[in-house]
Amino acid sequence: MEKRIINPWKWQDARNYAQAVEVKNVHxxxxxxxxxxxxxxxxxxxxxxQTQLIKTLENLEKVIHEADFELKNIVRLNVYTTEHSELxxxxxxxxNWxxxxxxxxxxxxxxxxxxxxTLKVELEATVVK
Structure with missing residues (x-):
């Protein structure tokens, strides 16, 4: 699998995401x-x-590992929240994660x-290998 990050600017680097991710030769x-x-x-x-976010990340990790994928190969992460200021x-x-x-x-x-x-945050991911 080949992954290429496309960032025409530098500001998103401080926010820990990419503007686009190209993936080739995916298995x-x-x-x-x-x-x-x-x-x-x-x-x-x-x-x-904070507690919900930590548990949500733990659950996301569990699903990805159970499927025998690696966290570093997440190429898309959508975040849904009912409370943007709290998020x-x-x-x-x-x-940090x-x-x-x-x-x-x-x-x-x-x-x-x-x-x-009663949920405040939900994470949806796409992972490749």
Whole structure:
């Protein structure tokens, strides 16, 4: 698999995403459904944004690893939130996770009216190998 990052500017580098990601010679592609802060018994979290974001990242990691893919090969990460101000107050959690795992991805962040039950954040990923 070959991955090329397209960034015509430098400002997005501080925000830990790419303007575009080109992928060639892909062996396999994994489309991950939106992951949230739901525990192993299917109970939705009613915790604060930071706690939900951490649990959501853990769940995303679990699905990707279970599928035998690597986090560093996430090429698209969509972020949905019901509380954009709370998300951006805790955005360092997401940015540190991206940096720690060597991920370079295209990203969209979108505020939505509601998510399932008490959830505040949902992450949807595309991963290649």
């Amino acid at each position: 396999s592609t994994l489309y991950v459904s939106g992951q949230t802060a739901i525990d192993e018994d299917g109970i939705s979290s009613n915790a604060d944004m 951006f107050e805790n955005f360092d959690v997401l940015q 991206i940096s720690t795992n060597g991920i370079q991805q295209a990203t969209t962040v979108m505020e939505v009216k509601t998510l399932f039950e």
